Amino acid sequence: MENILIVPVGLAMALALLTLGGGLYEFSVLDPAWPKRPELIQPARGGVSRKRFWIPAHVAFELMLIVSLVLGWSHADVRLYLLIALASHGVMRVWSAFDFIPKALAFERADPSAITEAAARAWTTRSLLRLPLDLATCGAMLMAFARAAQLQLT
Template identity: 60%
Template structure:
């Protein structure tokens, strides 16, 4: 395979793995705590800003994935793996944008004392369901890289 295409696939794979790592970090470190202490996900209250990671992380991955897909279109096995990554990532993003992100923004904007802890816990449980889709995306990207 042409070296620039291989580099694109490798960079997209790295970005996919970084996103999976970010998701795991949130699931293991942030999500178990914030429903009881909502201020830690509110940047205005000294907490973390999830946007500072997720917007660039998703943008970089999505651009790299699309460019890698275009560059590797002539290699059917690589193309298939990249398309699997694209579909699994798109499913996760659409679901997140329609369901999880609006509720996360509401939690981030709310007064910490008014956040419903049960609703926050339910959100964190639904958010965990994104991880299997991220695993599929990473696995498909690693497969594309190995095939290339």
């Protein structure tokens, strides 16, 4: 069982890092530009469709995290880090679901002339506050992977 555990934990870790990279891309490329040009994040106007990345990335990570928890439950040291990843990711997803996603969808649907740069900048600044939760998730996944790798070596 220990030999198989490293595979889903490794995949979940890679997917967590992928979502961190997606967030860094948004923070460094999209967020500086779109408050002045809202059509950049409006798929109906030829802009980026963020849901095409985020929905599959989060679903894949969450499925691999669940598989990892099921397979690793009997290993307390792996389980601890997987639960930390689950908690930090869960907080970020709930916060996003009730705050960031509805506002992002409103920005995507709004007439570009109706979006104020100040409102867009406020959203991008607050969105950056999710980064520590993503870092905690990635750190916990890296530790879970290290523990799973140690199990395989013993």
